[in-house]
Amino acid sequence: MTIVELIGTGCVVLGIPFFLSGTIGLLRLPDIYTRLHALTKADNVGLGFIVLGLIIQSSSWLEVIKLLLIWFLVLMASATSCHLVADAALRKKIKPWTREK
């Protein structure tokens, strides 16, 4: 195992906890807005680490461009849909959760 493979595998492994925390946040957090917050961590950082790790190990330029395009598309999709959901929730007058009630 070369040093490059080691770094790449480390980056991929580093991305997994972000996905797990996204799922746990989706299950545990109290309302829509906080769940959106947990969701975007998995989308951006978790997939970013996995893509970074695969880019480090990849051999061809075409694959690098494809991986970057995948990450970019997921970023755009998550930003758009999270903005739409939060905007619609505010229009429907759903109150954000606060600690004291």
Place this chain on the structure above:
Amino acid sequence: MNTFYVSLALILLLSVAAGLLRILRGPTAADRMMAAQLFGTCGVAILLLLARGFDALIVEDVALVFALLAALSTVAFVRRAWTGKITPKGRRHDHR
């Protein structure tokens, strides 16, 4: 075949299966839809890991299509099913 990457994909699949509880339980419609969106992203990650694990580069194209269509169902949900039509002026009026 690289077993290590397949086991990472298995972990992500288990987390997807845990997230299904939010779809079953989620109080509002948006919670269910957000869980489905998280599944889309997790699916992209699982496909990338499987592509590396099975040495099949064409699976990355599948991940590309997944990423391309990830926002489609959420946008359809927000614009069609959850709210009424949203006019460009920002006022909401319901369909029919």
Place this chain on the structure above:
Amino acid sequence: MVVNAFDICLCLTLAWLAWQVLRSHDLFKAVVLFISFGMLMALSWVRLQAPDLALAEAAIGSGLTGALFLSALQRVTGNKRGERRLDRNEERHDKRA
């Protein structure tokens, strides 16, 4: 071994999803579960070494069919009734939080 566990996990999740789609009371919940069912089907095509089917399923099954079902759901349940039902759920959620 790990691949076998992956297969078994995927198949159990698929069967459970199909069961929940058919027996859940809320139609909207059934539609969302069906969207994630299509996504897992694409994963199983990849496992069965048919990536062309996975491409078709990813484009059609999880993208197009979900949008079709959601817009049909809005027309079928009727906007008034659907809005009221969703709003009541949200009020209940607000009260509990």
Place this chain on the structure above:
Amino acid sequence: MTMLSPSLIYGLTGLLLFVMGLAGLLGCAELLRKILATNIMASGIFLFLITIAHGSGTLIDPVPQAMVLTGIVVSVSSTAVALALACHVQEAARRHDLLQKKRGTVRR
């Protein structure tokens, strides 16, 4: 833990999905859920066909794959037609109810 072959696992899942979809198609009342059940049934059949193509030998048979590819596209278009028909049925039923209510002859 004994190793199950993938074709056995996926074939059994395909059969199970088909049976569930058939039960839902026959047993559920709402039209939309019937359409969902038909889709699940179709997925079960596709899974079983691909398993047959996969498990017969080391070489993968391309003919079932082509058939399933056609079947996915056909099932999407038939789903779209069925959804349009379900919407029209619902509208017609609602209009009929409204008409009867206006005449005062609604039966509950």
